[in-house]
Amino acid sequence: MRIAVYPFNLECMAFSEFKDLLDADYCLSEAASPRCWGFAGKDIETVDGPEKIKKSPKEFTKENDILLIPDFTIEPDAAKSLIKEIVSYIPHVRKVICCAYFIDEQLDEIKEACKKAGAEFIYLLDFSAAEEEFSYYKTAGINEEFAIKNRNDKVLKEVVEINAPICAVSGEWEATGKFPIELKLLRCLRAQGYKVSMVGSNFCSLFFGVHRFPDFMLSGAVDETEKPYVFSRFLSQIVLNEAPDIMIVGVPGAMQRFNDQETNRFGVLPYITFQAMKPDYMVLAALYRENGKFAIEELINKCRYCYGVKPDTIHMSNEELERSDVFVDCVDTDHVNIDMVNSVIANEYADADGLVVNFMADGCDSIVTERLISKLSGASAASDQ
Amino acid sequence: MNSTPYIKLLKTPLGKYFYDVNKNDVVNISDELYEYLDTHGRNGELSETAAEEMEALKNNGYLSSHRVREIKHHLTDKIEDYLERKCSKLTLQLTQNCNFRCSYCPYSTAEFYTNRSHSSKRMSEEVAIKAIDFYADHSYSKQAVMIAFYGGEPLLEFPLIKKLVAYAEDVFIGKKLSFSITTNGSLLTEEIMSFFEEHNFEAVISIDGSKKVHDRNRKFAATGKGTFDTIVNNIEGLYDAHKDYINNKVLINSVMDPRLPAQEYYSLQDKNEMFRNVSIRRTIVDDFTNTGKHAIDDSFIEENAILAFKALMSMINRYPMEKADSNIIQDELVEKRTADTYVKPRKEVPDTAAPAGACVPGSKLFIDVDGNIHICEKVSETSKAFVLGNIYDGFDYEQIKKLLNIGALTAEKCRNCFAFSLCSICQRFCNAGDELSAAAKTEYCEWSKNYALHVFYNKIFYSELGGMFNKGGEV
Numbered sequence: 001m002r003i004a005v006y007p008f009n010l011e012c013m014a015f016s017e018f019k020d021l022l023d024a025d026y027c028l029s030e031a032a033s034p035r036c037w038g039f040a041g042k043d044i045e046t047v048d049g050p051e052k053i054k055k056s057p058k059e060f061t062k063e064n065d066i067l068l069i070p071d072f073t074i075e076p077d078a079a080k081s082l083i084k085e086i087v088s089y090i091p092h093v094r095k096v097i098c099c100a101y102f103i104d105e106q107l108d109e110i111k112e113a114c115k116k117a118g119a120e121f122i123y124l125l126d127f128s129a130a131e132e133e134f135s136y137y138k139t140a141g142i143n144e145e146f147a148i149k150n151r152n153d154k155v156l157k158e159v160v161e162i163n164a165p166i167c168a169v170s171g172e173w174e175a176t177g178k179f180p181i182e183l184k185l186l187r188c189l190r191a192q193g194y195k196v197s198m199v200g201s202n203f204c205s206l207f208f209g210v211h212r213f214p215d216f217m218l219s220g221a222v223d224e225t226e227k228p229y230v231f232s233r234f235l236s237q238i239v240l241n242e243a244p245d246i247m248i249v250g251v252p253g254a255m256q257r258f259n260d261q262e263t264n265r266f267g268v269l270p271y272i273t274f275q276a277m278k279p280d281y282m283v284l285a286a287l288y289r290e291n292g293k294f295a296i297e298e299l300i301n302k303c304r305y306c307y308g309v310k311p312d313t314i315h316m317s318n319e320e321l322e323r324s325d326v327f328v329d330c331v332d333t334d335h336v337n338i339d340m341v342n343s344v345i346a347n348e349y350a351d352a353d354g355l356v357v358n359f360m361a362d363g364c365d366s367i368v369t370e371r372l373i374s375k376l377s378g379a380s381a382a383s384d385q
Numbered sequence: 386m387n388s389t390p391y392i393k394l395l396k397t398p399l400g401k402y403f404y405d406v407n408k409n410d411v412v413n414i415s416d417e418l419y420e421y422l423d424t425h426g427r428n429g430e431l432s433e434t435a436a437e438e439m440e441a442l443k444n445n446g447y448l449s450s451h452r453v454r455e456i457k458h459h460l461t462d463k464i465e466d467y468l469e470r471k472c473s474k475l476t477l478q479l480t481q482n483c484n485f486r487c488s489y490c491p492y493s494t495a496e497f498y499t500n501r502s503h504s505s506k507r508m509s510e511e512v513a514i515k516a517i518d519f520y521a522d523h524s525y526s527k528q529a530v531m532i533a534f535y536g537g538e539p540l541l542e543f544p545l546i547k548k549l550v551a552y553a554e555d556v557f558i559g560k561k562l563s564f565s566i567t568t569n570g571s572l573l574t575e576e577i578m579s580f581f582e583e584h585n586f587e588a589v590i591s592i593d594g595s596k597k598v599h600d601r602n603r604k605f606a607a608t609g610k611g612t613f614d615t616i617v618n619n620i621e622g623l624y625d626a627h628k629d630y631i632n633n634k635v636l637i638n639s640v641m642d643p644r645l646p647a648q649e650y651y652s653l654q655d656k657n658e659m660f661r662n663v664s665i666r667r668t669i670v671d672d673f674t675n676t677g678k679h680a681i682d683d684s685f686i687e688e689n690a691i692l693a694f695k696a697l698m699s700m701i702n703r704y705p706m707e708k709a710d711s712n713i714i715q716d717e718l719v720e721k722r723t724a725d726t727y728v729k730p731r732k733e734v735p736d737t738a739a740p741a742g743a744c745v746p747g748s749k750l751f752i753d754v755d756g757n758i759h760i761c762e763k764v765s766e767t768s769k770a771f772v773l774g775n776i777y778d779g780f781d782y783e784q785i786k787k788l789l790n791i792g793a794l795t796a797e798k799c800r801n802c803f804a805f806s807l808c809s810i811c812q813r814f815c816n817a818g819d820e821l822s823a824a825a826k827t828e829y830c831e832w833s834k835n836y837a838l839h840v841f842y843n844k845i846f847y848s849e850l851g852g853m854f855n856k857g858g859e860v
Contacts, residue, residue, distance in 0.1 A: 007559055034557075034558040034559045034560075035521055035522075035556060035558075036521040036522075036524065036525065036530070036556060036557050036558070036559070036560055037525060037559060038470065038522075038525030038526075056558075074528065074559065075528065075529075075561050077561045078528060078529075078559055078560050078561040078562075079559070081554070081557075081558040081559060082558060082559045085558060323459055334460075334463065334466070334467060334471070335466050335467075335469075335470060335526070336463060336466060337463065337465070337466050340462070340463070
């Protein structure tokens with residue numbers, strides 16, 4: 001199915017950069033993005049070869065099956081003008097998949113347009129089936145009769161062992177590049193002949209033939225304290241069904257609260273996720289920092305205290321917290337030039353024995369993959385003895 | 386190397402304190418420790434208790450002698466990336482023409498300024514459209530964007546404003562777009578007010594205070610007559626149809642001339658019920674506050690202090706709230722917020738940093754009628770020092786880096802100054818013809834230090850009063 005994306009944003013770069021990993025059912029056909037978002041006019045790889053990102057869906061010229069509205073957060077006032085553009089294109093597709101948050105009134109406008117046009121509407125932020133999904137995985141892998149007998153028994157409140165090595169990819173902050181890291185690792189591991197299962201941190205995972213982070217983990221209707229048990233069963237089921245050599249688990253959300261106003265949801269989701277698994281390898285996507293020694297110590301401690309694991313690789317993104325006039329970090333981020341990131345890694349983090357990398361630099365994915373394989377081989381060799 | 390603690394001692398009738406520049410925090414200390422720090426220990430050893438007090442402070446990073454090693458703004462090497470996506474506001478000088486001649490206006494043949502003048506030059510539609518495009522291409526990371534219309538008197542160009550608003554609404558899809566206009570209010574009509582309301586305009590209208598003080602400084606260019614009645618009649622005529630809009634989105638800008646009685650500037654709301662719910666921002670003519678070139682009357686200072694005192698008393702139920710000026714109450718709450726925001730503990734001053742005060746040149750784009758980019762509307766567009774490039778060729782990053790680092794003009798003074806993190810000296814104070822000047826900048830140092838002290842003492846004042854103000858005035 002041919003996908004047209006609007007409004008194209010950074011999250012969607014995966015469709016272009018990892019075109020080879022897209023599920024056989026899907027291909028990127030066209031993309032548009034408002035001029036003031038900074039993507040219009042840039043090159044992307046589509047199924048028909050390289051193309052420019054357009055400014056408006058009105059400029060779409062091909063026949064497309066799906067309109068994908070990617071994941072982004074926007075104030076309702078700002079969304080008004082976008083909705084007009086989106087609605088104008090709905091009559092041209094058979095299906096609309098929406099990953100963005102809109103207020104009810106605006107969502108209804110999109111649904112209404114779909115209804116009129118006879119297009120199917122799929123809203124990936126609709127977690128109404130989460131409880132059902134939760135119930136299913138709660139007893140997954142447990143003999144049904146045993147489960148019924150022991151419904152309230154301790155066995156349902158145990159984190160189960162996952163019989164495959166896990167590589168977790170987590171982020172210190174939003175937009176630090178978790179999903180591209182997950183896909184790069186997937187590509188490198190597959191290229192070496194490994195069978196890889198993956199749970200992606202991004203809604204777009206479903207287009208790449210990998211598992212999406214389950215709805216019940218994101219739903220408020222499910223008891224938080226039960227999520228780790230059930231998530232471990234979810235992972236365990238994947239291993240049972242797919243028998244992978246390794247599993248990549250992308251963990252959505254940011255690590256910690258920033259201050260009383262900007263809480264990053266207190267890092268609850270990643271915390272719960274790490275209660276369900278003990279990763280064998282951990283990649284942390286972090287904010288840009290210049291002070292090498294201090295930064296590594298800080299990040300390692302954060303990981304230890306929040307998740308109980310030490311990062312094996314720290315990806316230094318080009319996102320930096322903005323600083324106020326009084327040298328206190330602000331919640332807003334600045335983009336740092338990639339050359340500066342590379343130079344800081346080479347100079348400030350030279351003593352870190354390859355712990356800190358720029359995953360987006362050429363060849364870095366292969367180096368990290370080697371480290372990952374080497375660590376896991378060491379671990380399995382040790383356990384064989 | 387300066388080995389003395391990087392602090393400023395402070396005292397009030399209720400206590401002794403120091404502001405620690407590294408920690409950016411105000412600390413209450415014992416009389417004995419205060420005396421010791423004040424005399425640099427020349428009067429003898431500390432008692433055991435005071436010595437423990439000092440030791441505890443040092444263990445927590447206070448009283449350190451650490452100073453900035455290099456005066457350099459942290460964005461200096463990243464400025465290209467920053468301005469590529471973070472411009473926050475566009476101000477368009479639609480015209481240099483105005484139907485007023487105000488005595489304190491930098492464009493008029495002024496009593497206070499001589500560096501700019503009114504002319505009939507106006508911005509073409511082509512330049513304005515190009516400026517909006519430039520802004521759109523340099524604000525990718527901003528969810529909220531604002532376009533301001535400025536003059537001269539921008540309403541002389543209302544047909545152009547309508548075209549530009551339509552264009553901007555088309556360009557800024559998926560952003561929270563708002564507009565603002567600074568107008569003298571003499572040309573307001575029903576059509577214009579409805580347009581403002583429909584397009585989310587914030588309108589700043591200049592009315593100084595009573596008719597007496599307003600007409601003293603704000604006169605029609607053609608007749609030389611006062612303008613107060615025209616503006617107030619305009620607003621009165623539109624008030625019933627646009628009451629909510631005027632109460633919520635119109636700001637009255639009052640420029641106070643300290644040679645005139647302060648009370649006259651606070652009487653607008655008493656005499657005109659219509660202005661009771663409108664926000665009023667009062668400022669004093671720049672030259673009076675910053676340089677001391679023009680002396681402020683003691684009576685003006687006293688009258689203002691009494692009004693502020695009444696506002697504070699009303700906030701703790703010691704004076705009837707309805708008798709206090711609501712805008713002064715708001716000002717006091719802003720002062721408290723400022724103290725809380727800027728005096729905020731941190732680890733220490735970084736090794737490389739620049740004093741506060743200078744804004745990031747280019748983050749707010751002021752585009753003149755010819756398409757040149759200036760640092761803001763407050764600087765003289767005749768000075769080459771503040772030209773940041775133009776909308777056709779882009780930014781001049783070398784000039785921007787110079788302007789970003791005005792701290793380097795007076796590096797040695799700045800790195801030892803207690804007001805380092807609360808400095809108020811921005812680029813426009815460094816103006817000497819077409820150059821940036823250390824001497825010009827230094828003229829404002831005392832004013833800036835006094836402002837920093839004002840903030841520290843506010844912090845202490847609210848702390849000494851305990852939680853009385855913490856409910857935002859609702860005691």
